[in-house]
Structures are given as C-alpha cells and as structure tokens.
Amino acid sequence: MSQLLGDDFFMKAAIHQAKLALENDEVPIGAVIVVNSQIIAKAHNQTELLNDVTAHAEMLAITSAANFIGSKYLNDCSLYITLEPCAMCAGALAWSQIGRIVYGASDNKGGISKFGRSILHPKTKVEFGVLQEECQLLLKQFFKNKR
Amino acid sequence: MSQLLGDDFFMKAAIHQAKLALENDEVPIGAVIVVNSQIIAKAHNQTELLNDVTAHAEMLAITSAANFIGSKYLNDCSLYITLEPCAMCAGALAWSQIGRIVYGASDNKGGISKFGRSILHPKTKVEFGVLQEECQLLLKQFFKNKR
Numbered sequence: 001m002s003q004l005l006g007d008d009f010f011m012k013a014a015i016h017q018a019k020l021a022l023e024n025d026e027v028p029i030g031a032v033i034v035v036n037s038q039i040i041a042k043a044h045n046q047t048e049l050l051n052d053v054t055a056h057a058e059m060l061a062i063t064s065a066a067n068f069i070g071s072k073y074l075n076d077c078s079l080y081i082t083l084e085p086c087a088m089c090a091g092a093l094a095w096s097q098i099g100r101i102v103y104g105a106s107d108n109k110g111g112i113s114k115f116g117r118s119i120l121h122p123k124t125k126v127e128f129g130v131l132q133e134e135c136q137l138l139l140k141q142f143f144k145n146k147r
Numbered sequence: 148m149s150q151l152l153g154d155d156f157f158m159k160a161a162i163h164q165a166k167l168a169l170e171n172d173e174v175p176i177g178a179v180i181v182v183n184s185q186i187i188a189k190a191h192n193q194t195e196l197l198n199d200v201t202a203h204a205e206m207l208a209i210t211s212a213a214n215f216i217g218s219k220y221l222n223d224c225s226l227y228i229t230l231e232p233c234a235m236c237a238g239a240l241a242w243s244q245i246g247r248i249v250y251g252a253s254d255n256k257g258g259i260s261k262f263g264r265s266i267l268h269p270k271t272k273v274e275f276g277v278l279q280e281e282c283q284l285l286l287k288q289f290f291k292n293k294r
Contacts, residue, residue: 052210053219053242054201063199072200087266088242091235095200115262119234 005037007080007102011130014080014104017044017057018138024049028138031057031081033065033074033098040077041065057081058089062096074098075123082135084111084128090119100125104135152184154249157227158277161251164191164204165229165285171196175285178204178228180212180221180245187224188212204228205236209243221245222270229282231258231275237266247272251282 010032017030021044033041043060047053058081066072078100084107085093093101101124112119112126120126157179164177168191180188190207194200205228213219225247231254232240240248248271259266259273267273 047219051217051219052213054206054210054239059201063201066199070198072194072198086238086242087262088235088238091233091238092201095233095235115234115266119262 007127007130010034010039010078010080011082011102011104011135013039013042014057014082015131015134015138017042018082018135021045021057022138022142028142029057029081029083031061031079033061034078034080035065035069035076040068054088056086056089058085059092062092062098066096072096078102080130083107083139084113086110087112087115087119090115093124094119094121097121098124100127102126102130103128104130104132105139106132154227154274154277157181157186157225158229158249158251158282160186160189161204161227161229162278162281162285164189165282168192168204169285169289175289176204176228176230178208178226180208181225181227182212182216182221182223187215201235203233203236205232206239209239209245213243219243225249227277230254230286231260233257234259234262234266237262240271241266241268244268245271247274249273249277250275251277251279252286253279 013032014030018028022028026045030044041061041064046055074096082104084103090112160179161177165175169175173192177191188208188211190204193202221243229251231250237259
C-alpha cells in the first residue's frame with residue numbers, strides 16, 4: 001500500500017489530469033497537491049477554456065489547495081506536476097512556501113531551472129524525472145498533432 | 148487632455164487601487180491595464196481576502212483584461228502597477244505578451260530585475276519610476292504599521 005502511495009502513484013494522478021486537459025484540446029499538463037498521502041487538489045491546464053494565461057494547472061491547484069486547507073501557505077504539501085513549472089508557477093509556489101515539488105518532464109526552455117533555485121522558496125524540496133517519459137509523450141503527441 | 152492621459156494619470160489610477168487594498172488591510176499594491184488610453188481592468192492585491200497567494204493585483208488585472216477584450220493575449224495593452232512585479236506576475240505577463248509594463252516603486256529583493264529581462268516577453272517594453280515616491284510611501288506606511 002505504501003508503494004501505491006509513493007511518488008509514482010501521485011504522478012499518475014497528475015498524468016490523469018493531463019489527459020483530461022488533452023481531451024479538451026488544452027496543453028496536456030496536470031497537477032495534484034498532496035498532504036499526508038491525501039490528494040487535496042487536482043487541476044489541469046485550462047488556459048483555452050478560461051481564455052486566461054494564468055490558468056496553468058499549478059496555479060489552479062494552489063488556489064484549490066489553499067481553499068481546502070484554509071491557509072494560503074502550503075508548507076506541508078507536495079505538488080506533483082507533469083511538466084517542470086514555468087516562472088509564473090514557480091513564483092506562485094514560492095509565495096505558497098510549498099514543502100515539496102515533484103515534476104515529471106523537464107522544460108529546459110521555460111522551466112524553473114532557467115531562472116535558478118532562488119525563484120523558489122529556500123525550504124522547498126524539488127525532485128524530478130518521475131514518470132518522465134509518460135509525461136513527455138503526452139506533450140509531444142499534442143504538439144505533433146497541432147503541426 | 149493628452150497630459151491627463153499620460154503615464155502619471157494611469158499610475159494615479161493604480162495608486163487609487165493600492166489605497167483600496169490598504170483600506171482592507173491588504174498589502175497596498177494596485178494595477179490598471181490600459182488600451183488606447185482606456186482603462187479596461189483595475190485590481191488590487193487581495194491575497195488576504197481570497198486567502199490565495201496568486202491573488203496579486205497584476206494577476207487579477209490580467210484575468211480581467213483578457214475577459215474584457217476576449218483574448219488571452221494583451222499585446223496592445225499597458226499595465227500600470229505601483230510596485231515592480233514579482234516572478235509570478237512577470238511570468239504571467241510574459242505569457243500574456245503584454246505590450247508595455249510601467250511600474251512605480253522598485254523591488255530589488257523580489258522584483259523582475261532579480262531574474263533578468265528574459266523572464267518577460269522579448270517584445271514587452273518596461274518603464275519604471277513613475278510616481279515612485281507615492282507608490283513606495285504607501286508600502287512603507289503599511290509595513291511600519293504592521294511592526
């Protein structure tokens with residue numbers, strides 16, 4: 001059971017969210033936020049539906065998680081996100097003081113690694129590469145079909 | 148008339164928004180978004196009211212402006228904001244491809260200048276220092292009263 005509730009388990013939940021985005025012709029990126037092995041927020045990219053560049057999966061998940069726990073600080077929470085967060089989402093995650101970020105696929109062009117570790121809160125732990133190929137494949141297929 | 152509708156005029160409208168934030172015990176930061184000399188969105192920091200770290204004045208203004216013009220891209224728009232945008236807001240402004248950013252007070256600790264020009268869209272023009280003292284004074288007074 002503990003294995004089921006490891007990083008793979010929660011990244012699979014984030015991938016499920018990414019697939020929901022794909023079904024709605026949104027860039028397939030999904031997120032879940034977890035506290036004490038419980039998913040308290042799940043979201044996928046909705047920039048097209050909401051006609052709003054701020055509607056990234058992470059942003060919606062942060063708002064939803066804060067709502068759930070009744071605090072805007074997410075120190076005890078982990079975010080699972082299928083793609084490395086962009087500057088906007090990294091900045092939001094910094095303000096939330098989130099405990100841990102786990103991302104699947106890397107984004108060398110626009111991800112946090114471009115801006116350096118200081119874009120995040122100093123106490124936030126970062127891990128990556130969890131189910132990386134599956135996360136990446138969804139994005140590759142989406143953009144291939146768009147060409 | 149043209150003088151009235153210059154940068155000072157719109158920054159004053161942003162300062163008015165910041166004062167509304169102050170009245171609600173929010174960090175006094177305000178924003179307006181302008182297209183063709185018309186204010187199409189105005190917002191102030193609402194992180195306390197909404198219990199949401201993403202509710203910065205710029206973020207709310209971007210969402211509101213996109214709603215107003217029916218496009219998530221704000222290429223022809225100018226944002227007036229009383230404080231230099233943070234990484235989150237800079238990232239959102241980059242996604243929106245906003246035409247111009249004018250900010251009042253500088254934020255050397257957490258503002259865009261910390262992360263470099265590449266955090267913004269390459270076509271976005273940036274100006275600063277408009278009514279700087281007035282913008283800064285609001286913030287100084289707020290934090291002084293908090294101590």
